[in-house]
Amino acid sequence: MTSGPRLFSILRQGAILIASIHTALDDTQLERFRADLIDRIGHDRAKGVIIDVAALDVIDSFATRTLRGVADMARLRGARTVIVGIQPDVAFVIVQLGMDTGSLVTALDLEEGLAHLAAVTGAPIGPGR
Amino acid sequence: MAAAGRAGPAGDRPSPAEITALIPLVRRVVAARVPDRATADDLVQETLARVLAASARVEPGMLEPYAIVTARNVVASLWRDQDRQRRHQHRVVDLRPPEAPDEDVLVQEDREAVTAALARLTDRERATLLAHEVAGQDTRSLAAELGSTAGAVAAQLNRTRARLRVEYLLALENAEPPTDRCRPVLLALSSGDRRRQREVDAARHLLECDVCARLSEPLMGRGRTRDADVRVPVQSDADVVAARSAAREVAAGVGFPPTDLTAIATAVSEVTRNIVKFADSGEVVIEAVEEPRGIRIVARDVGPGIPDVDRALDDGYSTYDGLGLGLPGARRLMDEFAIVSEVGRGTTVTMTKWWGER
Incomplete structure (x- = not known):
């Protein structure tokens, strides 16, 4: 699993974790992503999580459920989650697919996601502020 | 490099000039052994790099002998490396196992099966086929004899x-088709x-x-073999991603707009996942119409089958309860959607999206 380009990255910015998915993930890789992210939340004592899914061209039922699961687990570990970068076509299809996304907090892009987390967690974002 | 950490005072290290001075010597050592110039240049470079990396550890004055040994x-x-490659080369091409002791028997069985299969053709079919394949008579002269056209003879030969x-497969397996649907299906295939x-309905019969x-x-x-047709064998998670990107590609070739591409890829993702989850293996065939x-x-598997297809297609739209198969969602994304499933035999999902329909 260590060879080849990284499938996702989890970077820390202050009390916020920014998790970017770089390419289409299969189910096993998605589960790994979830496990890694939950680990990091505890390890880094994160207050907020941003998941950037802009690179995903398909968010099907499994991916939606996984993202929902991540957000729930993160909440139980004391962190808020915002999903950013859902592509317009993907949003359209998620609705058509009939997936329940009510519990997911989303923002248009990284900037708005960070602003939202700063507002709800009071966590400082980065060294500049 | 560990050498860098252990480097002594700057005076101990050989100067770049000393390293450069080694070049003619190294080149001579390498050139004496390697005739190919380009390879020799590479090796000289590599030698110098190693000498440079180790230079801090080398006693002053010993740089030259060290370089010679390194070059060698x-x-x-x-x-x-070359030798190992040569020794392993045969593995790349020699795929044929040594002749098995039962080869003769198999050849014999094979011959009998062909004979049996030929015997089951009509006299006319057999005569035409043998004239063409064995005697080498071309379709035109055959057509003249039979009072037909070359094209018709060729089509007949194909049939x-x-x-x-x-018939050959049936004879070889010593099998008698259990139903009267078997022969037409096998013939069509x-x-x-x-x-x-x-x-x-060959797929269902199979x-x-x-x-x-x-x-x-x-x-x-x-x-x-038509290139409009893509088959993706499905066994693991990764194949789900492969199947949906293949579908996206074919759909893009058809000219679907981006939203439809995403819808099609998502639907394929759902039905393919079921193959991975519930059946050991299957295939997805994507075809431009x-x-x-x-x-x-068409997503086909030979898994356990779905006992209640209606229930699998039923969901509370907003809660996405259902059986969690993703089938209702996939159905909503496509224009036509059909499941044939038989418990213990497998499931075939056929779905179609028409271009330009909303």
């Missing part, structure tokens, strides 16, 4: 060959005639009939 080692390891393949395959499922294996793949323009996707 570099050349020797090149030879070792005969398809039958011969089916053997001739690669997809219209005929749909007419006799799910139902063990004999045909086994016999048809060598017939599969006939007539599927003309007149009317669209894309047809």
Whole structure:
């Protein structure tokens, strides 16, 4: 699993974790992503999580459920989650697919996601502020 | 490099000039052993790099002998690599196992099966086929003899060959088709005639009939060589991603707009995941359809089957309860959606999206 380009990255910015998915993930890789992210939340004592899914061209039922699961687990570990970068076509299809996304907090892009987390967690974002 | 950490005071390290001075010497050592200039240059570079990396550890004045030894080692390891490649080369090409002791028996059985298969053709079919294949008579002169056209004879020959393949397989397996649907299905598969395959509902029959499922294996793949057709074997998670990107590609070729591409890829993702989750293996066949323009996707597995298809397609729209198979969602994303499933035999999902329909 260590060879080849990284499938996702989890970077820390202050009390916020920014998790970017770089390419289409299969189910096993998605589960790994979830496990890694939950680990990091505890390890880094994160207050907020941003998941950037802009690179995903398909968010099907499994991916939606996984993202929902991540957000729930993160909440139980004391962190808020915002999903950013859902592509317009993907949003359209998620609705058509009939997936329940009510519990997911989303923002248009990284900037708005960070602003939202700063507002709800009071966590400082980065060294500049 | 560990050497860098252990580097002594700057005075101990050889100057760049000292390293450069080694070049003619190293080149001589390497060139004496390696005739190819480009390779020799590479090896000189590598030697110098190693000497440089180790230079802090080398006693002053010993740089020259160290460089010579290093050059020799570099050349020797090149030879070792080449030698290993040579020794392993046969594995790349020699795929044929040594002749098995039962080969003769198999050849004998093979011959008997061909004889039996030929005997089951009509006299006329057999005569035409043998005249063409064995005696080498061309279709035009055959047509003249039979009072027909060359094209018709060629088509007839194709049908005969398809039958011969089916009869050969039946004779080889010593199998008698259990139902009267078997022969038409096998024939349709053997001739690669997809219209005929749909007419006799070949895919469904293969799910139902063990004999045909086994016999048809060598017939599969006939007539599927058109490039509009993509088959993705499905066994693991990664194949789900492969299947949906293949579908997206075919759909893009058909000319679907981006939103539809995403919808199609998502639907394929859902039905393919079920193969991975519930059946050990299956396949997804993606086909661009003309007149009317669209894309047809068939996901087939030989898994446990779905006992209650209606329930699998039923969900509370907003809660996404259902059976969690993703099938209702996939159905909503496509224009046509059909499931044939038989418990213990497998499931076939056929779905179509038409271009330009909303």
